[in-house]
Amino acid sequence: MPDDPYEALGLPKSATADEIKKAYRKLVRTSHPDLNPDDAGAEARFKAIAAAYEVLKDPETRARFDAGEIDGLGAERPQRQYYRDFAHAPDNAYQQGHGFGANADPADIFAEILRNRGRGHGADDFGARDFQAAGADARYTLEVPFLDAVRGSKTKITLPGGQSLEVKIPRGTEDGQTLRLRGKGSPGFGGGPPGDALITVLVRPHPVFRRDGDDILLILPITIDEAVLGGKVTAPTIDGPVGLIVPPGASTGRVLRLKGRGVARAGRKLSGDQKVELKVVVPPDPDESLREFLSEWRQNHGFDPRIDLMKRAET
Structure with a gap:
């Protein structure tokens, strides 16, 4: 498991909070063992990215890692001064059955402390108490x-x-x-x-709704007459159906906004919105009267919605 959470998420140290969140979400989907049962290394990767995200998602723990105070798992790093205190302890502290000299390795000192605790004596010579973790x-x-x-x-x-x-x-x-x-x-x-x-x-995923931050996105089908004449239609929201006014002359792709109908996060006063994208849907089998009306309309009107597109394509 990498000790560097930035490396685990594939990010530079200059990554923003939003970039960290996006990288984590992407990696969860590709590394979660439940979603990738045939990938033997998925569990190890998932644990690594989860631990990395725990450190980097919080500005305080991220700052502490950057300062070298904690490691990539969020555990406290040993303080060097603490080791120096042992290395420079008075000589008589090393003459009480421990056998350490003035140049003793701090790692050997701690190993001996733990061994003495296992024998039931000696650890208190260095001020250690009952081991807790x-x-x-x-x-x-x-x-x-x-x-x-x-x-x-x-x-x-x-x-x-x-x-x-x-x-x-x-x-x-x-x-x-x-x-x-x-x-x-x-x-x-x-x-x-x-x-x-x-x-x-x-x-x-939901079959109808999508989420963009605190906003809910929805594609709403409307009929030809609703698009041309406008009218009141019913639109689903995450809290139930509501009425929505379609303005006259609405085309596919037009987005209407339902204020405050999005996600309400815990601890926040303002909710997101629901964005409703209109989609004009033609009847699968238009009747004869509609065909006749549109044929006559086509002959008597010169409306071409592609004129502006063709002009912009030539620039």
């Missing part, structure tokens, strides 16, 4: 429906040991986002705190 974080994945992610929901996952764990999906959860459940990971050592459960959420 936090438990390891446990990583899981959870696939949720699109509407459950944008609206928020609760669900349960079954852990490898058979234990059931309830997971709250905050409203506005994004594809690839990692949720942290404090204290739900592996147990600690020597009375240390348990680790956390890290749940990577994979959002299933």
Whole structure:
């Protein structure tokens, strides 16, 4: 597993927060073991990119990594001064059965401390106490429906040991986002705190809606007469159907905006919008009256929507 989270995500150190998020989402889809069951290296890659994203997504932990205070897994790096304190301890500290000289390797010192703890003595000579360590974080994945992610929901996952764990999906959860459940990971050592459960959420695509940040995108079919004459139509939103006014003369590709009908994130006052792209749909089998009307209209009108396109193509 790379110690450099930038390398794990394939990014330079100058990458923006948005670039980090996009790279992570892309790699989750190509490296997640559940989505790539035939790829033997998928699990190892997924663990590496998940750990890298945990470090880089938070500005504070990213700054600490850049400063050398933590490693690529987010663990504290040993402080050099701490080693120097041992290397320059008084001579009598090395004469109490440890056998270290003035030029002892700090790694040998710590190894001897741990050995002495195993024999039940000696560690307190250096001020050490009972060994404690936090438990390891446990990583899981959870696939949720699109509407459950944008609206928020609760669900349960079954852990490898058979234990059931309830997971709250905050409203506005994004594809690839990692949720942290404090204290739900592996147990600690020597009375240390348990680790956390890290749940990577994979959002299933929706057959109608797409998401762009906090905005919801929708393609809405309209008829020829609605496009020409305008009118009130019904459009689906993530919170249910609403009325929408189609202006007269609307063409395919025109985008109408439903203010505040997008994603409402937890902790934010303003919601996104829903952008409705119109698509004029011709009847699959036009009746004779429509054919006659359009034939007469074509003969008596000289409208050509491609004139401007042809002019711009020549410039």
